Amino acid sequence: MYTQALNDLPTPHNLEDAEKMANFQTRIDSEDRIEANDWMPEAYRRTLVRQISQHAHSEIIGQLPEGAWITRAPSLRRKAALLAKVQDECGHGLYLYAAAETLNASREALMDQLMEGKAKYSSIFNYPTMTWADIGAIGWLVDGAAIMNQIPLCRCSYGPYARAMIRVCKEESFHQRQGFEIMMTLAKGSARQKAMAQDALNRWWWPSLMMFGPPDTDSQHSDQSTRWKIKRFSNDELRQKFVDATVPQAQFLGLTLPDPDLRQDEVTGNWMYGEIDWEEFKQVISGNGPCNQDRLASRRKAHEEGAWVREAAAAYAARQASRNAA
Amino acid sequence: MNKTLKATPPVQLWEVFIRSRSGLAHKHVGSLHAEDAELALQAARNLFTRRGEGLSIWVVPSHLIIASDPSEKGMLFEPALSKAYRHPTFYNVPEEVGHM
Numbered sequence: 300m301y302t303q304a305l306n307d308l309p310t311p312h313n314l315e316d317a318e319k320m321a322n323f324q325t326r327i328d329s330e331d332r333i334e335a336n337d338w339m340p341e342a343y344r345r346t347l348v349r350q351i352s353q354h355a356h357s358e359i360i361g362q363l364p365e366g367a368w369i370t371r372a373p374s375l376r377r378k379a380a381l382l383a384k385v386q387d388e389c390g391h392g393l394y395l396y397a398a399a400e401t402l403n404a405s406r407e408a409l410m411d412q413l414m415e416g417k418a419k420y421s422s423i424f425n426y427p428t429m430t431w432a433d434i435g436a437i438g439w440l441v442d443g444a445a446i447m448n449q450i451p452l453c454r455c456s457y458g459p460y461a462r463a464m465i466r467v468c469k470e471e472s473f474h475q476r477q478g479f480e481i482m483m484t485l486a487k488g489s490a491r492q493k494a495m496a497q498d499a500l501n502r503w504w505w506p507s508l509m510m511f512g513p514p515d516t517d518s519q520h521s522d523q524s525t526r527w528k529i530k531r532f533s534n535d536e537l538r539q540k541f542v543d544a545t546v547p548q549a550q551f552l553g554l555t556l557p558d559p560d561l562r563q564d565e566v567t568g569n570w571m572y573g574e575i576d577w578e579e580f581k582q583v584i585s586g587n588g589p590c591n592q593d594r595l596a597s598r599r600k601a602h603e604e605g606a607w608v609r610e611a612a613a614a615y616a617a618r619q620a621s622r623n624a625a
Numbered sequence: 626m627n628k629t630l631k632a633t634p635p636v637q638l639w640e641v642f643i644r645s646r647s648g649l650a651h652k653h654v655g656s657l658h659a660e661d662a663e664l665a666l667q668a669a670r671n672l673f674t675r676r677g678e679g680l681s682i683w684v685v686p687s688h689l690i691i692a693s694d695p696s697e698k699g700m701l702f703e704p705a706l707s708k709a710y711r712h713p714t715f716y717n718v719p720e721e722v723g724h725m
Contacts, residue, residue: 334695336692336694336695337695338695338696383675386675387675390671390672390675393657393672394655394672397655397656397657400638400656405635406658407632407633407634407635407636408632408633410633411632411633462655463655466655470676602633609633609634609636609660612659612660612661612664613634613636613660615660615661616660616661616664619661620661
């Protein structure tokens with residue numbers, strides 16, 4: 300049940316004894332799903348709230364780089380698709396906030412944290428969308444990477460998160476395909492269009508690989524999340540899957556991936572990629588990417604400019620309720 | 626970044642149930658925030674039925690739902706598991722009798 304109100308049962312600390320922890324792990328190990336009102340270790344709850352809210356924030360902020368191109372889409376068909384995609388991202392954010400709320404984190408508080416700059420979201424959305432080809436590259440690469448990440452989350456041990464992810468994944472596949480179609484059209488177009496597609500690929504490739512997070516050797520949350528079956532594959536495993544799936548697609552488009560070290564391993568068939576610039580990742584995730592300030596400023600502006608709508612809806616609801624009571 | 630915002634006031638939570646086709650029951654699909662029932666219905670329509678997922682929507686204020694306590698799961702549901710005689714497979718019907 301996606302319900303915050305049902306979750307206010309007290310969970311005294313002395314209940315977090317070894318026996319409960321062991322039972323909890325047994326349930327996880329047997330692929331049982333944990334539901335909102337079930338007993339869970341405090342750290343499991345905290346891990347989920349952090350992950351789900353960061354995920355929700357990413358969906359909400361993710362509307363901004365693409366939203367910037369809605370009015371400039373090259374045709375009505377592209378515009379309708381982009382509008383639908385951005386609307387989906389908003390919906391995904393809402394499904395995810397609702398999943399976080401089942402863990403006693405209120406949506407309003409989470410959004411306030413985002414606007415105050417206290418919450419993280421995916422580093423990828425701090426890069427600018429400079430040309431129309433960027434919309435193609437985002438759909439193809441960014442949504443492609445997101446799908447790789449999200450499909451295993453449909454089997455996450457926490458029921459409300461897994462159910463939200465099932466809905467998200469169903470909708471996400473259209474996003475990737477519309478992006479690939481944009482890239483295909485440009486890649487098979489004029490020399491300038493093809494150059495535009497190549498330029499977008501050059502700029503989005505490495506940030507897309509960074510979306511899977513730090514390498515396994517220094518990923519701080521991975522081990523416990525794996526034991527709790529919140530995470531089913533490591534960052535590097537998912538990154539490799541993504542690269543293996545994407546290289547042939549780039550070849551089909553006749554575009555070149557901006558990695559001189561890229562080569563196929565003869566034994567495994569995996570595509571081996573070059574060194575990722577983790578310093579850039581660190582900078583972008585900690586607020587120093589090209590668009591971090593802009594993104595938060597846009598989010599705050601939208602929130603402030605929407606305040607009168609929220610106030611009017613609340614005032615109307617209160618007046619209707621008092622009339623009904625009279 | 627350094628400007629402190631006023632905390633956003635909480636908005637009521639609703640549970641959403643959708644009938645996907647005639648002949649099927651309404652099923653819980655998720656929850657949302659809205660100030661009143663009318664806005665909750667509109668939001669549910671926008672959030673959960675953008676691809677023909679439903680023909681009918683129910684919204685219920687979350688706080689009105691009474692739920693069983695998960696810590697009483699054993700007491701409530703375990704007895705049903707130990708009563709095999711409530712299932713048709715508990716009884717033997719000779720093969721020559723045929724389908725029953």
